[in-house]
Amino acid sequence: MTFTPTRILIFGGTGTIGSYITTSLLRAQPRFPQITLFTSPGTAEKKASQIAKWKSDGLSVIVGDLTSSADVKSAYQSSQADTVISAVGRGGLQHQIELLRLAEESNTVQWFLPSEYGTDIEHNDKSPDEKPHQLKLKVRKYIRAELRRVKVTYVVTGPYFDMWVDTAPGLESAGGFKPEEKKAWIIEDGEGKIGFCTMWDVGKFVVGTLRHPEESFGKALKVQSFIVSPNEVLAEYEKQTGAKWEVTKTPLDDLKSLETDLWEKGNPRATSATLRRIWAEGGTLYEKNDNDVLNVEGLDSLADAVKHALVGGYKADTF
Ligand SMILES: NC(=O)c1ccc[n+]([C@@H]2O[C@H](COP(=O)([O-])OP(=O)(O)OC[C@H]3O[C@@H](n4cnc5c(N)ncnc54)[C@H](OP(=O)(O)O)[C@@H]3O)[C@@H](O)[C@H]2O)c1
Incomplete structure (x- = not known):
């Protein structure tokens, strides 16, 4: 049955x-x-x-x-x-x-x-x-x-776009966007694509998983709202704010040094530095994701996600 x-x-x-x-x-x-x-x-x-x-x-x-x-x-x-x-x-x-x-x-x-x-x-x-x-x-x-x-079933969503766009105070070089200053920090040349999920889409994908038990049993489902490069994210911010942003680029090797340093000092922000390095290295890219398995409709686009970030992002969400 x-x-x-x-x-x-x-x-x-x-x-x-x-x-x-x-x-x-x-x-x-x-x-x-x-x-x-x-x-x-x-x-x-x-x-x-x-x-x-x-x-x-x-x-x-x-x-x-x-x-x-x-x-x-x-x-x-x-x-x-x-x-x-x-x-x-x-x-x-x-x-x-x-x-x-x-x-x-x-x-x-x-x-x-x-x-x-x-x-x-x-x-x-x-x-x-x-x-x-x-x-x-x-x-x-x-x-x-x-x-x-x-x-x-493991629901594998990759980074939440909502959080990835935020800079961590003092750790800006690890990446992120500051709309109030029109400043962005990007790893390497910003061309490497990343598969993101918005936080509302995580909810949609969990519901989608529950609607597809037989297809989901025993699997790690890789689901994504959209796959874009940091430069594409920057372009979307510039478009929606109607301004040119100041961009600082962090070489991947510098992010790795920062990561090592944070782990050595026992700083809890080391976790985030490691994850940002993994994402920048292509750790969210697949030949094919599992979105088709769940057939979830109404996912957020990059434009939706930047629009949401510009009005306060996940910190302003209410439930
Ligand atoms: N992809 C991404 O970018 C990303 C970002 C953040 C998190 N995550 C992942 O999402 C999952 C949930 O993380 P979260 O940040 O949403 O969790 P969180 O807000 O830190 O905690 C979620 C809930 O877990 C319950 N909990 C019970 N015992 C706990 C304990 N000893 N330590 C921590 N929490 C405890 C608490 O609920 P009650 O008090 O109601 O029991 C707490 O509200 C994790 O697997 C995390 O790795 C992914």
Whole structure:
């Protein structure tokens, strides 16, 4: 019999990308019969008004500690979830192994989407050694070794355009755009293409994945809103702002030195420097992506994404 997700349970659904996923699931038409959020007591308090809004849109909520096996087991039981979506943050990635173990043990969970929504962690022979990939690789290793009953799909989206365009204060040379100063920082000659996803499109692709269970089971789906070069992004900013921008180019080798330095100093921004280097090196390019598998309509264009960035971007989004 064909499987259709009916009762969905989300971990990390209050987070940066989780908020787009939760909102997209709640807005999906036709509606999913049951969507439940598992959230921590701290977030339940801190984001009470957002959670109340989602509840009025049909969300059920379970408050618990995702590092407590008893809480997770009880959430699987009370929600009778057949599909679990994890969007936990980097600090919570390792806890997914227990979430997966309990899912396999449950009688109800059939399908699990681990927290990925980013760079392809099995792209090439350098991927196994990239520091930011280690915990996600560990989760995939556990899944391959231990999961027999539960099906898994990884939604691999590449960089969020919304975040990639932002410069990090003091780390401008790693890349980004500052509309208020009409300044851009670009790696190398800016011609190397990058496959991006906008954050709203991540939500659309997760919904699209749930609509295509059989085609998605066991796969790492590479999905992208658009594939463009930094120079094309710059041209779009210049067009939409009607001005010529000042451009600083960072050689790839300088980005690599910055990356090494940040790791050596234990600076948490090292992760972002490594990912920006991987993206600049072509780590989001495929002979063919998996957009066709999901057949998602209404994806954002580069013009849409720059327009959105110019009015405040993801930081101004409401759910
Ligand atoms: N492609 C890109 O450009 C890009 C950018 C950023 C992130 N990502 C990926 O997206 C995924 C989610 O990241 P995010 O930045 O959206 O996450 P986040 O906002 O840091 O956290 C998401 C949620 O995870 C839950 N959580 C529970 N225990 C946690 C723990 N120990 N540490 C951290 N979070 C915990 C929290 O929800 P509750 O309190 O409600 O339980 C939190 O709100 C990750 O896999 C990340 O690598 C990709």
